[in-house]
Amino acid sequence: MDSSKLISLEKSLNLNQAENIENHKKYANSGLVTYLSLLNFNRRYVTARGSSLWDEKGDEYLDFLAGYGSLNIGHNHPKVIEALSKITEKPNLVQTSLNPLAGALASNLAAITPPPLKRSFFCNSGAEAVEAAIKLARTATGREKILYCDCSFHGKTLGSLSTTGRPKYQDPFGPLLSWCTRIPYGDADALEEALKYKEYAGFILEPIQGEGGINLPPPGYLKKAEEICNKYETLFIVDEIQTGLGRTGQLFAFQHDNISPDVLCLAKSLGGGIMPMGAIVTRDDCWQKAYGSVDRCLLHTTTFGGNTWACAASLAALEVIADEELEVQAREKGEYLLSRLKEMENKYALIKEVRGRGLLIGFELKPVENPFDKFTGGIMGNLSSNYTGAMVAGELLNKYRIITAYTLNNPNVIRLEPPLNISYDQINYLLESLEKVLKGSKGFFNLALKSSRSFLKGFSGK
Numbered sequence: 001m002d003s004s005k006l007i008s009l010e011k012s013l014n015l016n017q018a019e020n021i022e023n024h025k026k027y028a029n030s031g032l033v034t035y036l037s038l039l040n041f042n043r044r045y046v047t048a049r050g051s052s053l054w055d056e057k058g059d060e061y062l063d064f065l066a067g068y069g070s071l072n073i074g075h076n077h078p079k080v081i082e083a084l085s086k087i088t089e090k091p092n093l094v095q096t097s098l099n100p101l102a103g104a105l106a107s108n109l110a111a112i113t114p115p116p117l118k119r120s121f122f123c124n125s126g127a128e129a130v131e132a133a134i135k136l137a138r139t140a141t142g143r144e145k146i147l148y149c150d151c152s153f154h155g156k157t158l159g160s161l162s163t164t165g166r167p168k169y170q171d172p173f174g175p176l177l178s179w180c181t182r183i184p185y186g187d188a189d190a191l192e193e194a195l196k197y198k199e200y201a202g203f204i205l206e207p208i209q210g211e212g213g214i215n216l217p218p219p220g221y222l223k224k225a226e227e228i229c230n231k232y233e234t235l236f237i238v239d240e241i242q243t244g245l246g247r248t249g250q251l252f253a254f255q256h257d258n259i260s261p262d263v264l265c266l267a268k269s270l271g272g273g274i275m276p277m278g279a280i281v282t283r284d285d286c287w288q289k290a291y292g293s294v295d296r297c298l299l300h301t302t303t304f305g306g307n308t309w310a311c312a313a314s315l316a317a318l319e320v321i322a323d324e325e326l327e328v329q330a331r332e333k334g335e336y337l338l339s340r341l342k343e344m345e346n347k348y349a350l351i352k353e354v355r356g357r358g359l360l361i362g363f364e365l366k367p368v369e370n371p372f373d374k375f376t377g378g379i380m381g382n383l384s385s386n387y388t389g390a391m392v393a394g395e396l397l398n399k400y401r402i403i404t405a406y407t408l409n410n411p412n413v414i415r416l417e418p419p420l421n422i423s424y425d426q427i428n429y430l431l432e433s434l435e436k437v438l439k440g441s442k443g444f445f446n447l448a449l450k451s452s453r454s455f456l457k458g459f460s461g462k
Helices: 009-013 017-027 030-037 078-085 100-112 126-141 167-173 188-195 221-231 253-257 284-291 308-323 326-347 379-386 388-400 424-438 441-460
Strands: 045-049 052-055 060-063 117-123 145-149 180-183 200-205 235-239 263-266 278-283 351-357 360-365 413-416
Touching: 017 030, 060 424, 078 308, 100 117, 100 278, 100 308, 117 126, 117 284, 126 145, 126 200, 126 235, 126 263, 126 278, 126 284, 145 188, 180 188, 188 200, 188 221, 200 221, 221 235, 221 253, 278 284, 308 326, 326 351, 326 360, 326 424, 360 388, 388 413, 388 424
Parallel strands: 145 180, 145 200, 200 235, 235 263
Antiparallel strands: 045 052, 052 060, 117 278, 263 278, 351 360, 360 413
8 A cells, every 4th residue: 555645644634625525525425515515514623622613714613513412511521631641552442351441431320320220331323322222122022023203313224224213214225124113202002002912122212302303202201101111021222312411401311200211322422522432221131131141242242342442531421421510501501591492482483393401402493485496496495395494504603603403304493402511601692693593584585595595506516
């Protein structure tokens, strides 16, 4: 291999934006380049700290997306950086030895989760955690089927995608796993009807559907779901990949309902926003049935799962969450933000509904009529009716330097999930900026007009 043909790390760090875009166009996801260009979303950020990012011009941006919930403790938290600096000479991967950091992290997760959760398995992402949960449920129960909900999002690997409740992501890869069945979210009767024949190994759900549009379950549903799963000996799998580790005002969202799952899925902020890290935490008896014996202990493994760097970041992240009482901050700041957004809901016709818990908040927008629709054979009108959220997010970014995004399963919902240690001043700046975007019905027309022009420019490449 000729190293002169390679782009070095030093040169990579100094690529200008045009060079960066060209590399992605030629060698990576060219469609994503166009997609990010539609509303001028693409920026080259060079510095990150706390709730802020800075671009190459030195302009500051507020991050109210936070890596889809991966940055509960913010960008580049100094305690995580310090933790990583302590293990630079430690072995990262030794497959024939027990990693002390992985053992300590497993102990810590057992300490902060309610009984009977006890044993952890470490992997690299949320989708891998869901895969691990599905496999554990099937081998521990001896049953085949998995039950999941409409509008859910559990990942895009084949197994996790088979439990992700949106056809847009499933259909191009069909047929998916035939033993996964979908039921309505929040419908306890449908859950009991499905489980009463005792064919299902597990029922997986999010305590709040993030990508579904920040959908909260009906009061009492999670407790009822736990009872039904126990009744029919189906493992209750709770996906807290986005809601966990303080995001909703409790350390775990299921604690609002005083329940305890049989399997808990974690990822995103578990790695401190720096290292890829996923995990499941499960009951001891479930683990023993699945993998407890010597001849079964290697049935499900992953090469990088539980490596030293990832575990060090996770250990530090859990300490930060505890020391800064981030679940308390999320609860108090979330109540403030939600109440202010509710005031806007009553004031501005564009907002259909505001909903959420803690600092996982979504506001759903009504479709905006697109003035270019008649010139594009309905294409632009379809864009507007489905992507009003993207247009508002574009205004927040391009005018006020605030990073937001819509939810994947409902693109008219803008999510607000900033770092949990964000300041009240930063929250107020978001509220002031959003109000400026929403003011006046004439502004709705202008919003669609500007967004259409950005779309056409991005689509044509001119």
